Amino acid sequence: MIRSAILALPLSVLAGAAAAHSKAEGTTPADGATVAEVPMLHIVFDAPMRVIFAALTRDGAEIAMDRETGMEPVAEFHAVPAETLAPGTYRLDWRGMAEDGHPMQGGFGFTVSD
Numbered sequence: 001m002i003r004s005a006i007l008a009l010p011l012s013v014l015a016g017a018a019a020a021h022s023k024a025e026g027t028t029p030a031d032g033a034t035v036a037e038v039p040m041l042h043i044v045f046d047a048p049m050r051v052i053f054a055a056l057t058r059d060g061a062e063i064a065m066d067r068e069t070g071m072e073p074v075a076e077f078h079a080v081p082a083e084t085l086a087p088g089t090y091r092l093d094w095r096g097m098a099e100d101g102h103p104m105q106g107g108f109g110f111t112v113s114d
């Protein structure tokens with residue numbers, strides 16, 4: 001009884017820390033996906049995120065995209081590639097500020113097929 005209570009404490013502390021800051025829950029395209037076209041790029045967050053930086057790259061070269069999301073905290077980030085994406089392998093990397101003020105970063109990759 002006492003032993004289980006002691007073991008339970010660190011887990012609840014960890015769960016509280018994990019829930020404290022918002023994080024990315026999903027993206028479009030999905031990470032690792034192969035798609036025919038990319039009309040829009042989405043990042044879905046579990047709680048508002050202020051996306052300070054976002055860059056789309058192909059083989060390390062930046063590809064222009066139009067941000068539809070400003071610097072306000074959002075549950076969903078939207079951007080549109082400035083031109084039709086040629087076949088190849090892409091990454092979208094981002095940095096942001098979570099609701100609790102913690103700096104966060106993430107990224108995902110996808111392939112545009114021929």
Ligand SMILES: [Cu+2]
Nearest residue numbers: 020021100102
């Ligand atoms: Cu946090």
